[in-house]
Amino acid sequence: MEGWGGRVIDQLAHDLQNEFPGVEGFSPRSLKYMRALAVAWPEESIVQQLIAQLPWGHNVRVLDRVKDRPTREWYLRAALEHGWSQNVLVHMISGQLHEREGKALTNFKRSLPPPGSDMAEQILRDPYNFDFLTLTEPFAERELERGLLAHLRDLLLELGRGFALAVKYPWLLMVDLSI
Numbered sequence: 001m002e003g004w005g006g007r008v009i010d011q012l013a014h015d016l017q018n019e020f021p022g023v024e025g026f027s028p029r030s031l032k033y034m035r036a037l038a039v040a041w042p043e044e045s046i047v048q049q050l051i052a053q054l055p056w057g058h059n060v061r062v063l064d065r066v067k068d069r070p071t072r073e074w075y076l077r078a079a080l081e082h083g084w085s086q087n088v089l090v091h092m093i094s095g096q097l098h099e100r101e102g103k104a105l106t107n108f109k110r111s112l113p114p115p116g117s118d119m120a121e122q123i124l125r126d127p128y129n130f131d132f133l134t135l136t137e138p139f140a141e142r143e144l145e146r147g148l149l150a151h152l153r154d155l156l157l158e159l160g161r162g163f164a165l166a167v168k169y170p171w172l173l174m175v176d177l178s179i
Contacts, residue, residue: 026072074098133147133151
């Protein structure tokens with residue numbers, strides 16, 4: 001038996017794999033993520049209400065990429081609400097959606113009653129992040145149009161849920177956003 005910290009997780013992973021042959025998910029890496037998840041959310045209620053409703057990979061991506069708990073929970077709730085794939089979740093985190101959503105200047109509070117105005121504000125974000133276009137100024141409108149069409153998937157992800165797109169060419173709408 002080795003001393004304290006002497007590859008305990010590796011030994012535990014080995015023992016679990018021997019005890020439960022054919023059952024996956026007991027690698028040292030998975031056990032480290034399990035521990036990180038337990039440390040991040042020690043309350044059973046949050047685990048049952050949010051964490052357990054999403055695939056393991058979603059939780060791991062949020063643990064890896066987001067450091068503070070409220071922001072982690074925001075992304076997990078958004079992923080659950082919008083049905084984001086892991087790749088979309090990572091895209092939203094890297095684009096800092098949490099920081100941008102609901103930041104657009106609007107007159108919704110003055111124009112709409114509270115439930116509608118709150119929902120309308122939450123849908124909008126400002127500024128939109130079109131870094132995927134890699135345009136350098138000055139650029140022509142035609143370059144912008146070509147870039148948006150070439151990166152249609154990224155554009156639709158950036159515009160977000162509830163965005164309606166009417167296009168001249170219906171075949172453009174056959175884009176798999178779940179990737």
